[in-house]
Amino acid sequence: MRRSILWRKSVNIAMIGATGLCATVTVAALVLILGYLAWKGAHYLTWTFLTQLPAPVGEPGGGMGNAIVGSGKMLLLAAVTGIPVGLMTGIYLAEFGGRTVSFTVRYAADLLNGVPSIVTGIFIYTVVVLTMGNFSALAGGLALGIMMIPIVVRSTEDIILAVPGNMLEGALALGVSKWRGVATVVLPAARRGIMTGILLSLARVAGETAPLLFTSFNNQYWSRGWDSPIASLPVVIYTYAVSPYKSWHDQAWAAGFVLLALVLLINIAARAVLSRGQPAQRG
Amino acid sequence: MKIQKSRMLVWALSIAIAGLILSASSSKSANLSSGESPAGQTLLLNAAGSTFAYPVYSKWFNSYHQEHPNVEFNYASIGSGGGIAQLRAGTVDLGASDMTMNDKLLATFKGKTLQFPIALGAAVPAYNIPGVNVALKFTPQALAGIYLGKITKWNDSELARANPGVKLPNQKIIVVHRSDGSGTTFIWCDYLSKISPEWKTKVGANTSVNWPVGLGGKGNEGVVGLVEQTPYSLGYAELTYCLQNNMLYGTVRNSSGNYIKATLASVTAAAADNASELQKDIRASITNAPGKDSYPISSFTYLLVPASIPNAFKLDAIKDFLSWMLSEGQTQLQSISFAPLPQAMVDIEKSMIPQIQ
């Protein structure tokens, strides 16, 4: 039975509309959240706020300078540990994997993703903090790095597998060895998707509080080196948000805004550097 | 290969920022967290624990630092249990807890540990009844009955009797309690255990308990948020929180028969009237304290200090801080809505300081 053209065209329009609605709802959610943060905390966003150390409650001035730097440092460490592991594993699963090993590793990565962040924090606490004898930025960065890995693995593997097989086959037919083929043909083709996965995982760990409570602790002052406690935006947000003082609540909202701005900056910078500068193309 | 200007710019910027961050992390440590401090360099001490007391420590450590620029006290609010655990593990120098440590817990520590009450807090009953804007009077039995699930309506006789002249609606009471472990829960349950034998056997007192009824809110802000949003609800929250946010809360009848509203003064009174008990054991509970002006649901928050501190610089800094805290520090509490220690307590604690060696 042939469906009438009119019916098919109507379904077409309807579904385009429906999916558009889905996209709109999701985008609207973020815009609302950003708007709320801006509205609540905007008047705190001064240069002082971004560069000074925190002041005790009730006293004017004070800022989150140390928390911003702290978050930056730990995200750097997380990226350095999480990205290579995740990337390499994703490549392994997609290109080299044997059946059982692949299955087990994939499962393990999924499990790792499902661990509550506080449990990851406690794990790093027992393995790193207790061994070192003190809280540190190192421990915090490692905890965040571990949390990044599963997302990078999954998205890398999925994207590489989605690259058409004939691209690699063409390279192999020209006599290139497999690893060269993957490195010079497949990975560049998958570059945008891999970047998405990495940035997504970075965004996710940027906002995590629980794992940092037991690893990087907190610090009211500037911290030096990697082996002392360090402040971070999510921990400060959490501490201020659950306090009784309205001025601290406002600062928490402002800090949330700063955190999102930080992630946005990293996003923009990474894409600008690594993409070909063209909008997403199909196929 | 032609590289666009914008890409070069972003590369340069990223490298510059990374360089800045890395240089800020150079390991030429003024970080002496392991503690030696020759004169002139900064001494860093770490404290952790109670989220409730965080504003106090934040203010004190900052003020102390202004007067002693080469001493830095660092604080992280990871919860009283966390503070105790970190002190036991030796990863922090001082712990902060809203609860006292019983002998069993103390035995798990390597050396002797002293508990210094530093300030007072209280748990107050906050509620949201459309149409009622006055402070309701709560008898101990009313509170126990509500939290046991026995008193279910606002116009129950127990509440009506204590509040003649207030029109209480015929609505179910929606009970709210803390979901996270907290010292506030502990003193609330400690009080209920003292005035209600049924509560004592059925539920008991701890930072977390098996609540017979009610919704759990996370943190003071969770409980208050729920109460503010839910008509006909009742919850308990820290006095500090309620004062700072201008909340409506009720009065509670104390053991002398007076309905006392929790204020900084009535809370300090609860400690003052109990000084003799505290002299014997600093861990004595002051809920349902005798004294006609005492607020019955009050308690201390404690600073936990190891009795033996090997590092001489840290030892001096901590002892000096404790003396400072008992004199100058106490004057700073009222502005942030914490109740100061009564003079009797200050004296008791001053005599404890020499025990630290």
Added chain:
Amino acid sequence: MGTVVTSSVRNARPEPSGRARAFLKRLQNGDAIAHHLTLLFALSILLITGLLVFELYVHSAASRQQFGWHFLVTSTWDPVSNQFGALPFIYGTVVTTAISLLMAIPLGVGGAIFLAEFAPPRISDYLTFVVELLAAVPSVIYGLLAIFTVVPLLREQVDPFLQNKLGFLPLFQGPIYGVGFLAAGVVLAIMIVPFILSVSRQILLAVPNEQREAALSLGATRWETTWKVVAPYARTGIFGSVFLAMARALGETMAVTMVIGNTPKINASLFAPGYSIAAVIANEFTEATGRVYLQALIELGLVLFVLTIILNALARVLILATTQRGTAHT
């Protein structure tokens, strides 16, 4: 640069004498290095996960000894008398995750389809950017916002409406507080949508254009092309993103604990307050001071691990049962 020699020709040379020589020869073949290098990293994940499970297992020993299997089927959680049972938390975790997936999958996949197939490329880029930022919002902020926006909305508009129209189902009966399973599910859905949308969109974009062109040239509408040709091709990748999302939902703590009501009770109604494993760990771990108490909490972490394994397995079975040929890698 060496001569261009295919690997088959290389292998056709006679075997060099000696084991060491053979090994070195293989090493020259960069593929082996690449294989082993990536394998090394992959195994490190096994190491980390294994170590984590080991730590959880070891630190929950006292609790496991005391309660045994009863832990999984008891409903009491009493820190004062040291009686602990995991059942209400398991229930809450499963229910909230299910609700969130039910909402997030259509939103995420639908949005991804729109942004990948129908939207103009530049707009698609910018909007996806915006959606990915959602993943960076700290869960504390999600929780706070939810208390002020989602909970009142549910309590005053949505829940009564649902109870009105669908009240014959036990899912929608009982008193309405605003907080509860439904509120937690909604907040979780918003939190996990970015993962589904972002990753699915990338996968869809990677589908070769020839597939689309072939369908369109046969007279299919844009939607039919997408639904019947492009999406099935990308199916595995889309499922992968759902796994990511599900794992995140299972382990989310802060936001959930602020809106779920934190009551360890099992209830058929979606309006009832409940509790989840991650939420109770986050709530009580920092204050718990008894040995059995702490270990019971860690045992809950172990239970969550096992739960994740089971749910993952179920999901895979579901996928296998519905996957046909014609995906990106069969």
